[in-house]
Each structure stands twice: as C-alpha cells, then as structure tokens.
Amino acid sequence: MSNRTLPRLLQTPAVIMLLIWMLIPLSLTLYFSFIRYVLNNLRRPEWTTPSFSNWRGFGNYEFVLNSKDFLFAIQNSLLIVGSILFLTVILGVLIAVMINKAFPGQGIVRVLLISPFFVMPAVNAVLWVNMILDPVLGLQGLAVAGINDLIGSLQSAPGVGWFFSLWPEVKPISFRATQTSAYAVIIMVTWQWTPFAVLIFMTSLQSEDQQQKEAAVLDGAGTFSQFRFLTLPHLGRPIAIVVMIQAIFHLSLYAEIEIVSRGNGNKNLPYLIGEFANNNIGAASATGIFAVILANIVAIFLLRMIGKTLME
Amino acid sequence: MGRIVLENVTKSFGDAQVIPPLDLTIEDGEFAVFVGPSGCGKSTLLRLIAGLEETTSGRIVIDDNDATQVPPSKRGLAMVFQSYALYPHMSVRKNIAFPLRMAKMDQAAIDTKVEAAAKILNLADYLEQKPGQLSGGQRQRVAIGRAIVREPAAFLFDEPLSNLDAALRVGMRLEISELHNRLNTTMIYVTHDQVEAMTMADKIVVLRAGNIEQVGSPLDLYHTPRNIFVAGFIGSPKMNIIDGPEAEKQGATSIGFRPEHTDVSTTEGMWKGRVGVAEHLGSDTFIHVHDTGLADMITVRITGDIAVTHGDDIYLTPQMDKLHKFDADGLRMA
Numbered sequence: 001m002s003n004r005t006l007p008r009l010l011q012t013p014a015v016i017m018l019l020i021w022m023l024i025p026l027s028l029t030l031y032f033s034f035i036r037y038v039l040n041n042l043r044r045p046e047w048t049t050p051s052f053s054n055w056r057g058f059g060n061y062e063f064v065l066n067s068k069d070f071l072f073a074i075q076n077s078l079l080i081v082g083s084i085l086f087l088t089v090i091l092g093v094l095i096a097v098m099i100n101k102a103f104p105g106q107g108i109v110r111v112l113l114i115s116p117f118f119v120m121p122a123v124n125a126v127l128w129v130n131m132i133l134d135p136v137l138g139l140q141g142l143a144v145a146g147i148n149d150l151i152g153s154l155q156s157a158p159g160v161g162w163f164f165s166l167w168p169e170v171k172p173i174s175f176r177a178t179q180t181s182a183y184a185v186i187i188m189v190t191w192q193w194t195p196f197a198v199l200i201f202m203t204s205l206q207s208e209d210q211q212q213k214e215a216a217v218l219d220g221a222g223t224f225s226q227f228r229f230l231t232l233p234h235l236g237r238p239i240a241i242v243v244m245i246q247a248i249f250h251l252s253l254y255a256e257i258e259i260v261s262r263g264n265g266n267k268n269l270p271y272l273i274g275e276f277a278n279n280n281i282g283a284a285s286a287t288g289i290f291a292v293i294l295a296n297i298v299a300i301f302l303l304r305m306i307g308k309t310l311m312e
Numbered sequence: 313m314g315r316i317v318l319e320n321v322t323k324s325f326g327d328a329q330v331i332p333p334l335d336l337t338i339e340d341g342e343f344a345v346f347v348g349p350s351g352c353g354k355s356t357l358l359r360l361i362a363g364l365e366e367t368t369s370g371r372i373v374i375d376d377n378d379a380t381q382v383p384p385s386k387r388g389l390a391m392v393f394q395s396y397a398l399y400p401h402m403s404v405r406k407n408i409a410f411p412l413r414m415a416k417m418d419q420a421a422i423d424t425k426v427e428a429a430a431k432i433l434n435l436a437d438y439l440e441q442k443p444g445q446l447s448g449g450q451r452q453r454v455a456i457g458r459a460i461v462r463e464p465a466a467f468l469f470d471e472p473l474s475n476l477d478a479a480l481r482v483g484m485r486l487e488i489s490e491l492h493n494r495l496n497t498t499m500i501y502v503t504h505d506q507v508e509a510m511t512m513a514d515k516i517v518v519l520r521a522g523n524i525e526q527v528g529s530p531l532d533l534y535h536t537p538r539n540i541f542v543a544g545f546i547g548s549p550k551m552n553i554i555d556g557p558e559a560e561k562q563g564a565t566s567i568g569f570r571p572e573h574t575d576v577s578t579t580e581g582m583w584k585g586r587v588g589v590a591e592h593l594g595s596d597t598f599i600h601v602h603d604t605g606l607a608d609m610i611t612v613r614i615t616g617d618i619a620v621t622h623g624d625d626i627y628l629t630p631q632m633d634k635l636h637k638f639d640a641d642g643l644r645m646a
Contacts, residue, residue, distance in 0.1 A: 214364050215397035219411035219458070220385035229410070233401040 032285035033060050039279050050281075060286035064276075069267055070287075074294060077268040080186055081250045081298065085243055087190045092197025092242065093235060097227070099198075100205045110202075117195040125259035128188040135172035144172040181261035188256055193249075197242045204238040205231070240306045247302055251295050269294060313375045314465035314498030315340045316361060321370035323356055323522075330356055331522040333370065338466075338500060338515070343492050346502045347509040347545070348519035354502045355470055357519070361500065362391050362468050375465060385414075390459035391468040394475060396451045398443040398458075404430075405439040408457045415462075429457040432491075449480045456491070466498035473508065485511060506546055510534070518542050540642040543568050549598060549611045551636070558583075558606055564637035564645055569630035571598065571613040578620065581627025585610065587620045601626055 036047045036054040047054055064070055099109060119127075132139045147170050154164040175184035208231065216226050252270045257263060263271050269291040276284035316338040323331040330353050338344045346354040359365040361372060363384030372380045379387050390411075398407050406413075408429055412422045430436045433453040443451055452472060459467055469488070473481045489512050492499050503509055509516050510530045518525040518533065518541070526538040530546075537543035543551045551568045559567045575581065576599070585604035590597060597617055601610045612628060620626060637645040 209395070209397065211393045211395050211397035212399060215391065215393060215458075216399075216410075217364070218362060218384050218389070218391050219462075220414040221410075225414060229402075230399065233399075236401070 029285045029288050032281050033289050034058075035282060036060075037281040037285075039281065056282065060282040061289075064283050064286045064290065067283075069272055069275075070290075073267045073269050073272040074290075076182055076266060077251060077294065078298075080182055080189075080253060080268060081247055083186045084189050084193065084250050085246055085302075087186070088194045088197045088246060089239055089242060091190070091194045092201050093232075093239075095194065095198045096201035096205055097231065100202060113198055114195045116192050117199075119192060121192070121255040122259060124188055124192050125185075125256040128191070129175060129184060129260050133175045133184055133187070135174045141172055144170050176261050176264075179265050181257075181264065181266040184260050185253065185256045185266065188260075189250060189253065193246060196246070200238045200242050201235055204235055208234050236306070240303070243302055243306060244299065247298055248295070251291070251298065313340055315375055316466060316498065316500070317371075317373040318361070319371040319373065321357075321360060321372060322368045323353075323360055323365060324368045329368075329522070331360070331368075334522070334524060336517065336524065336527070338498060340498055341496050343489075343499045343501065343512060343514045344517060345509040345513035345515070346500065346517045346519055347504065347506055348525075349545075350504055352519040353522035354504075354519050356522075358391075358468050358470055358500060358502045362389055363387050364391075388462075388465040389468055390462050390464035390466075391470065392452075392455045392459055392472045394471040396443070396455040396475075398451060398454055400443055403440050403442055404435060404446070404454050404457075407443065407454055408435075408461055411458060411462045425461045426457075429460045432460065432494075433457050448476050449484060452476065452484060453487075456488075460491075460495070464497070466500060469499065469501040471502055471504070473503070474505075481508075488512065507548060510546070516546075518545060536644065537568075537636065538644050540566060540568070540638050543636055543638075543644075549613065552607065552610045553638075554606045554610075556606070559637075562635065562637055565640045566638040566642070567630075568636040568638065569634065571611045573631045573634040574610075574612040575629040575631065576612055576614050576618060577627045577629070578618070578624070579627065581629040583628045585626055585628060587622055587624045587626050590620060590622070592617065599626070601628060604628070 032050060034056060035050060035052065036044075036056045036059075037050045038047050041047050095113065099106065099113065103109075116124075130138060135141050135144070151164055151167055151169070155161050155167075157164070173180060175181055212230055213226060216230055221229065251268075253268060254270050254274065257266055257268060257271050258274075260266065263275065267275075269287060273284045273287045273291065276287055318334060318336040320333045320335060321331060322329060322333050334357075346357060348354050356365060360367055363379070363382065367380050370380070371378055374387060374389075399410065402410070405426055408426045409422045412425060417425075426439070427436070430439055433456060435450065435453055435457060438446060438450060438454075443454065446454065455472070472488075473484050476484060485508060488499075488501075492512075501508075501512060513530055515527060516530055516533055517527050520541055526533060526542045533542060533546045537546060537551075540553060544553065547570055549571045551570050552574075553566055553568045555566050559565060583604050583606060585601035588600040588602045588609065590599045595615065597614050599612050599614070599618075599620065601612060602608070604610055610628065639645050
C-alpha cells in the first residue's frame with residue numbers, strides 16, 4: 001500500500017459528497033433538457049413523467065432558441081450584469097478611497113455605508129419600486145411634483161417668467177412596465193451591492209504600503225498619479241474578486257425582476273427559466289444549460305479583461 | 313549643490329515634543345550619518361528634511377532657499393526607504409523611470425538615464441523583472457537607482473541596510489560609500505548601527521531623545537566623546553564606565569576606558585578580576601572580566617591571544633593617557 005492510499009481513502013467520502021452535490025442536479029438538468037417533460041398535459045399524459053421514451057433530442061433547445069424572449073433575455077442579462085458591475089466597481093473604488101481617510105464619525109459612516117448589504121433582495125425591490133421610484137407615490141413622484149410646482153410659480157414671476165415658460169413640464173418616469181424596469185433593477189441592485197465592493201476595497205486599501213506612497217510623493221507624483229499608478233494596481237486583485245462574485249450573483253437575479261415588473265419588458269435567463277418551469281420542465285432545463293454556458297463565457301471574458309487591464 | 317541647514321527646528325506630535333529646538337548644518341557633498349538608539353528621533357529628523365513631516369517651528373534651508381513650506385517633491389531630495397518602497401506591479405525599468413515620468417520628461421531621455429543608472433548599479437540584466445523577483449540587495453539597488461536618476465541635491469537614506477543579511481550589508485555599505493565618492497552629492501544616512509556610522513560618515517550626528525549629543529568626524533567622537541552617552545554609543549565593544557572611589561582618585565565622577573586601551577596581565581596590574589567569557593576571534597580576544605569590584609563586567613580587548621580560561625584571575629591596567637574623565641553631569645572633563 002503506497003503512502004498516498006490512506007489519505008485518498010479518507011478524502012473519498014467528502015469528494016463523493018461534493019460530486020453528488022454537483023453532478024446530480026447537472027445531469028438531471030441535462031437529462032430533462034433532452035426529453036419532453038411537462039407538468040400538465042391532458043392530451044399527452046405520458047409527457048408528465050420523465051422517461052427516455054419521451055426523447056426529444058435537441059428539440060427543447062430549438063424551442064428555446066426560437067422562443068421570442070430568448071435573445072432578449074440574454075441581452076437583458078448582459079445589460080443588467082454589465083451595468084451593475086460597472087457602477088458598483090466605480091462607486092465602490094471612489095467611496096472606499098474617500099472614507100479611507102480619517103474623519104470624525106468615520107465608524108458610523110462606515111456602518112451606514114455597509115447596511116444596504118443586509119437588506120433582503122425582495123425587501124430592497126419593494127422599497128425602491130414603491131417608495132422611491134414610484135412615479136406618483138414614491139420619492140420620484142414627490143420630487144417631480146415639487147419641481148413642477150417650483151417652475152410653475154417661477155413662470156408667473158415678473159420679469160423672468162417668460163424664460164421659465166420655455167421650460168417643459170418635467171414628467172415622472174415609470175419604472176414598472178417598459179424597458180425602463182431593467183434600469184430600476186440596475187439602480188436597486190447597485191445600491192445594494194456597492195457596499196460589498198466598498199467593504200472589499202476598503203480592507204485592501206488599509207493594507208496599502210504607506211512608504212510606497214511617500215516614495216511616490218518624493219518622486220513628484222500628485223494625488224491623481226498616486227491613485228492611478230499605486231492605488232489602482234493595488235486594487236487590481238480585489239476588483240477581480242468583486243467582479244467575479246458579483247457576476248455570479250447577478251446572472252441569477254430573480255426577486256427584483258419579479259417584483260418590479262413581473263418580467264414585463266424585462267427578463268433575464270433565470271426569469272425565463274422560471275416562466276418555462278410553470279409547465280415546460282424540458283424547455284426550462286434547456287434554458288438552464290444555456291445559462292450555464294453564458295455564465296462560463298462571461299466569467300472567462302471578465303477574467304481576461306481584468307487580468308489584462310489591471311495586473312499588466 | 314546640497315547644503316542643508318536646520319535652524320531651531322522642532323517637531324511635536326500633539327503634546328509630545330519629539331525634536332526640541334535643534335540646529336544643524338550639513339555641508340555640500342558631505343556624508344552625514346544620524347545615529348542613535350531607536351526612538352531617538354533620527355528618522356523623524358530625516359522625514360522633516362524630506363518634507364514628509366511638517367516642521368512645527370524653525371526653518372529648513374536647502375541651498376540658501378527656505379524650504380520649510382516647500383512640498384517634498386520640490387525640495388530636490390531623493391529618499392531611499394528601509395522597506396525599499398518599490399512599486400510592486402512595475403518592472404525595474406518603470407520603477408527607476410517613475411520620477412522622470414512624473415516630471416514629464418520625454419521617453420528618449422528617460423531611457424538614456426535609466427540605462428545609465430542601471431549600468432552604474434549593475435541592474436542592466438534585471439530591467440524587465442518585477443521587484444518581487446529580485447533579492448534584497450538588488451531591490452536596494454533599484455531603490456538607489458530610482459533616487460539617482462533624479463539627480464537630487466541630496467540623498468536621504470532611512471536605515472537602508474537593516475533588512476539585509478550581515479554579509480550583504482557589508483557589501484552594500486561599500487557600494488554606497490563608493491557611490492558617494494563618485495557622485496560627490498550630499499548624503500544623509502540614518503542608522504542605529506554605530507559600525508555603519510563609523511565606516512561611512514564624514515560627519516556623525518549622535519542623537520538622543522531628539523537632542524544632538526555631539527556632531528563630529530568618526531574619529532573625533534571616538535577619541536573625544538563629549539559625554540558618557542556618546543562615549544558608550546560609539547565604539548565596539550562598548551567603553552567601560554566606572555563610578556565611585558576609583559574614579560575619584562582620578563578627580564572625576566566617572567571614568568571611562570575603552571576595551572582596546574587596557575593592558576592585561578595574569579600576574580600584576582591595577583585591578584584584579586576573574587575571567588568570565590573569553591571570545592577568541594583569532595586576531596583579537598575579547599575577555600569579559602567579573603568581580604573587579606568596579607562594575608558588573610569589564611570588557612577588554614587584546615590583540616592576538618592570551619592563555620586564560622574561565623575562572624582564572626586576571627589583572628587590568630587602563631592606559632592612563634587614553635582615560636576619559638566625566639563630571640557629575642556626565643560631561644567630558646578637559
């Protein structure tokens with residue numbers, strides 16, 4: 001018995017558990033994606049039980065590819081994920097750099113900044129869409145009404161009234177039904193996840209070498225050059241981590257989309273899976289496989305991009 | 313040019329004054345070493361000159377211009393840090409070129425200067441590597457290269473050798489001295505190691521608790537220390553200091569004699585003691601002598617060897633012409 005056998009033997013149960021955990025869902029999804037499998041069909045009751053006799057080949061994939069929402073859902077997934085990543089990383093870096101300096105009330109500010117991250121996604125969506133973004137009852141509605149009132153009163157002011165009469169009435173934006181619902185989702189998820197980015201960047205900034213900065217000061221680097229040539233490269237790895245984790249999370253956004261518009265004008269792949277899964281498990285599984293492929297493409301693409309730009 | 317004058321300079325952190333009013337002149341082209349035990353304010357003093365710390369009061373004059381309020385980058389000084397402070401994601405070439413790039417010099421001129429500096433410092437083969445791939449001594453040279461290309465009025469070194477191993481330290485010490493001879497630029501060097509101070513300096517500034525205890529050439533400090541602190545700090549092994557009746561016999565509160573200025577005999581002498589540890593180095597022997605009734609331990613150094621072992625009786629006689637006498641305040645008596 002070689003001296004490696006025992007350790008391997010002892011690892012085996014854990015490895016097998018992990019394999020089961022991963023392989024069973026994946027292979028079931030693959031299996032369902034190649035058969036006709038629906039939850040309810042009165043004319044063909046045999047399709048309601050999964051079985052190889054209902055083999056459909058790539059039929060489910062064809063069906064999904066041809067469904068009117070598929071390309072839109074992929075495009076929308078990328079729009080939402082890309083926008084959130086872009087915004088959270090930029091805001092995260094700026095805020096982290098800003099609060100890294102010592103100032104009175106630093107502790108409280110930090111706690112307040114982190115707190116959005118502890119709000120449940122569904123609660124986050126309900127709060128934003130009803131209390132802030134609602135065109136009538138939300139903060140947006142109140143703000144728009146206030147601005148219109150102000151402009152209205154200025155229009156009747158003597159002397160300058162003619163100038164303000166040229167101004168159009170401000171119209172509130174509805175974030176529920178149209179394509180704008182994707183923007184609502186982007187706004188609320190950015191609000192929720194920026195703290196995560198701030199948290200990661202802040203810890204990284206605290207480990208930044210102060211002597212390097214002093215050396216840069218003596219070398220004649222201004223604040224911006226220090227940020228560009230020292231801080232940003234130092235943040236390269238944490239940015240990669242934030243982007244990877246967030247890409248994984250936001251490709252599977254569901255609650256916010258459901259609550260904002262119930263998928264009207266705004267679907268991503270998980271939402272499409274959910275819709276298919278109301279009845280057509282086969283199509284839902286095929287969409288799931290597409291989602292896995294998309295996630296891998298996004299992951300590889302992002303890693304390459306970050307690796308090139310920041311790590312040099 | 314690089315004449316640096318400190319006039320009445322003080323530095324306080326909050327209520328704590330770490331540098332009491334201090335005057336110092338460092339001449340152009342001089343190699344000045346600030347030396348003192350840790351926490352004596354020598355690094356703070358260097359950072360004040362560099363501009364990394366704000367001066368609480370007083371003036372810092374560089375080449376006849378008041379530089380007290382001048383930002384660090386405009387003082388024309390280059391600093392080499394203890395941790396080297398290289399930029400980890402940049403290649404050696406980019407590290408050395410960084411100050412020139414910040415000065416918006418054109419690329420061709422930058423390349424010429426970087427190549428020249430690399431040649432002086434034997435870094436030509438490593439220009440495309442990252443600092444992480446270099447050894448400690450090479451990193452140190454990159455840090456020096458980054459300082460050289462700026463052609464500064466003065467170089468500031470903040471304990472640059474303390475992260476290197478002993479053998480490398482000796483080598484780098486020579487290289488820095490060599491560099492000073494070649495460039496003839498003012499250098500200010502901070503260290504807690506009196507050997508570095510003695511071997512490299514034109515002028516040593518001994519500091520204690522922010523106060524300058526003595527300024528002078530290495531041999532000045534060795535032969536005529538101004539007080540007990542300097543006497544004990546300069547020279548290795550340390551000078552033996554004795555209080556009490558033996559000192560009073562010489563008309564002083566304390567007397568000091570260096571280990572190398574003591575005659576040793578196994579048969580007769582002024583003071584009798586017992587041999588403790590004897591360190592045989594071949595060329596020299598250090599003997600730690602106990603039970604003399606003068607001090608806990610007296611160290612003597614003799615050239616060559618002497619046949620004594622642990623526990624033997626031994627007789628010591630200080631060389632009277634090289635005896636240092638100190639008064640009640642610890643100051644040297646004429």
